[in-house]
Amino acid sequence: MVGRFDLVGLTIFVSCFLKYGICEEVCYGDLGCFSNDPPHDNVRFLPESPEEIGTVFLLYTRLNPYEGHNINRKDPESIIGSHFDPSRRTVFVIHGWNPSDKVQWMVDMKDEFLQYDDMNVIFVNWKDGATGLYFQCVANTEVVGAEIHALLDTLTMYMGLDVKDVYLVGHSLGAQVAGYAGERNPAIGRITGLDPGALAFEDEDPAVRLESTDAQFVDVIHTAAGNSITNIGIGIKGVSGHVDFYPNGGSEQPGCPLPIAGDVCDHKRATEYFVESINQCPFTSYPCELGQWDGCDTCGDIGCSYMGFHAEESDARGVFYLETESQSPYCQG
Template identity: 30%
Template sequence: MKIDIVYCLGCFYVSGLLFIEVYGQIGAYFDLRYWRCVLKKEYDCPDDDIQYYLYTPHSGRRRLRIDIRNPLSLKLSGFNADKRNVFIIHGFNGTESKTPMTILRDAYLFRADHNIFTINWGDLTNFPCYLSSLSNTRLVAQCTAKLYAFVMANGGKAEKTTCVGHSLGAHICGMVSNHLTVKQHTIIGLDPARPLIDRYSNKHFRLTKDDAYHVQIIHTNAGFLGEVDQLGHVDFCVNGGTTQPGCKGNALRVSRCSHFQSACFFAKSLKYPTSIIGKPCTQSCPKKGRNWGLLPGKSIPMGLEAPYGAFGTYCVHTETKKGCPFE
């Protein structure tokens, strides 16, 4: 069995038949910190490297830290049990205070009908530490599940709660269900991450349609940074699913831009609920060429207005030439 390992400023890249056990035995007893990377080996929540914040229509962009050890934390932060809830989880090399997460936050604030919870795990997912980030998703999912349970125990309703994750954050949304006794109601995966996930992760460590009663996927860089084909109950393949209008530069910049566009398109659908419409099409995503395999059937809106119970792949064509249609 051949294993090639290349060290890269504190990250490991493994090729061949065996992937270094991201979920295995490296640093079995202590957190491993090297360069800017952190590999968590202690699984206790809450964890100082993972922060929970709440934004409400009254607080605006002023974030309020939530402490799940304090039963009054939600009440004192302006939580309204009558509103819907959203948990927003960023991806690799992100934070809750950077785009595209701030674009999502602001779109929900515009709606003014949600308690907006953001999970910040930026200290556990610095560039170029992709493998340690993959391992750390387990702890982030566990701690997010603790927050979810805390909100439900203090008046939140599962049927009014959605988990929205971008890239690795999408898979974390799915992994949250590993720690819950009641299945989540809705998950929206924004271009779920593909690198290594597609080859080495089983269903317990990636987002699948089994993780919630309604799982929606928005594909914008399928086959490169994002996963391919149908993952959820309903998948939207946007502009062919691979390269988005307005994304310019070298191949990596175009992929990264297209990957982020999933959050931008979803944010637009939050502010303008029926502005992005999908037509039924064949299951493959990305699409090759101009033939998207459109099928007969009813078109549906992408985003929160997608009908509960919808199933299949829907193709979306947008007219925008901007880098982000929401800005």
């Protein structure tokens, strides 16, 4: 009996250490161990457990466009019995901090993807781990990235998935989740970061943020990268991919409220631009120097690119600028 109470006391003691970020490492089975030692000291918290984060993967295809199949790496039959087809492109769509019950942009994006082609579209729902104290959610992104990586291993083992056909699209903290997944397997074909979250990531070590080494092709859309009043943005300002797009200069998007009050609108606009890019318009973008937006309206020697889904169709690399309309349809060409 004494031993039992000693064990309970130890569990409470360890839990308190975890809760307040005092521990240096925690391990979660096949996902491995997570530390807040440098360079992972961008946040003092350690990630919560997979059970607390509660990540759910929902698969949609043209055979089930409205009701997602819940697929689970620990239950291979849930994958084998689904409509997953390794011959199709596999797209993971990842939300960010404090999502609503139904993230409409994810639904809109899934519908546009399935209109464009028959894909495996997988929603990464980590709502429980993405709600609440921001810095705890930042810590949780690493576990969600590890869960995506583990699911990819299962899909490879049981379904013959080739990771070069995998595409991760993440908004805000979801973009940083994608970066963690790619850090574990940089053979992933593509990652698109939709205004990646800045707080606790801006100017941090590439090991703890989305970066060009996280996939074979990484493109980033910056829409809330610092307003004219505070110069502080919800979205990351620095170059993060092989191609970085700064529509309207990367902040204060047309049609959004004035700075500060409009930052959330600016931040969300990245998802709207991307959804529109899939089937409606290529968003032709022009090579530019970061922050030097005047006169960036020709393709020059570098060549133009296309902001959004069709970015991979251009060989041009670097920083790109374009202007948009103030309301949908946003694309000018």
